[in-house]
Amino acid sequence: MTAQIGRKAPLLSVSDWVQGEPGNFDQLSDRVVLVEVFQVNCPGCFLYALPQAIDLYQRYFDHGLSVLGVATAFEDFDKNNLENLTRLLEKGEVIGETHRALNQQGKLIADRLPFNIPFPVAMDRLQKREADITQDEIALFINQRVPDFEQQTKPHQLKVWQQVEHYFQSLTYHAETFELFNLQGTPSYILVDKQGLLKDCGFGTHPDLEGKILALLQE
Structure with missing residues (x-):
């Protein structure tokens, strides 16, 4: 079952x-929990989302905020994997598009990531796809992302359907946490309150995230 806002995460x-020490929502009761979901091969994750998560962790950990990192993979499985995550955390090595973007912007120091991730980080559980993608899975994927799909012309609907079908066919694995919380891409965050209720999930950059966390810390 997919996670639902307002219900137990x-x-x-x-x-x-x-x-870091393994952690999960049942082990972090009475604390607000921010989960930063990223891919190793995701420039935006390292330019914006992870620095924001690190800043929030450093300023609000003592006030009741726990931050966890989950490295996921929904594409580029040769890069977004456990080996490259380990190299990132142990040596500061970045790869692929992340390396290209950070190097282009002069963000690397001695060809390494200029910051350390201070909170616990895990690898999403990847399961190899065994069964063929069903028509229902394709329809659900489209309806969640193209709200006016039924109003489009038949040729456009067919084109979108074929694109989604091709996308699914290209996936070797599916990532359990990524799919469980119905995330749309990376970077994404998951926000859980002190009672373990799922309060928010977001994709992309979110300058209002601090305000949401502060409100939950004050509850």
Whole structure:
């Protein structure tokens, strides 16, 4: 069952805790929990989302905020994997588009990430797809992302359907936490209150995230 806002947050499904003490929502009761979901091969994650999560962790940990990182993969499985996550956390090595973008903007120091991630980080649990994608899965994917799909012309609907079908066919694995919380891409965040209720999920950059956290800390 997909996680629902306002209901008890399902536990994160991860394969390995690569850094820090393992943690999950049932172990962090009475604390607000921010989960930063990223991919190793995701420039925006390292330019914006992770620095924001680190800043929030450093300023609000003592006030009741726990931050967890989950590295996921919904594409580029040769790059977004446990090996590259381990190299990132242990040596500060970045790869692929992340390296290209940070290097282009002069963000690397000695070809390494200029900051350390201070909170626990895990690898999303990846399961190899065995069964063929169903028509219902394709329809659900489209309806969640193209709200006016039924109003489009038949040729356009067919084009979108074929694109989504091709996308699913290209996926070797599916990431359990990513799909459980119905995330739209990376960077994304998951926000859970002190009672373990799922309060928000967001995709992209969110300058209002601090305000949401402060409101939950004051509850």
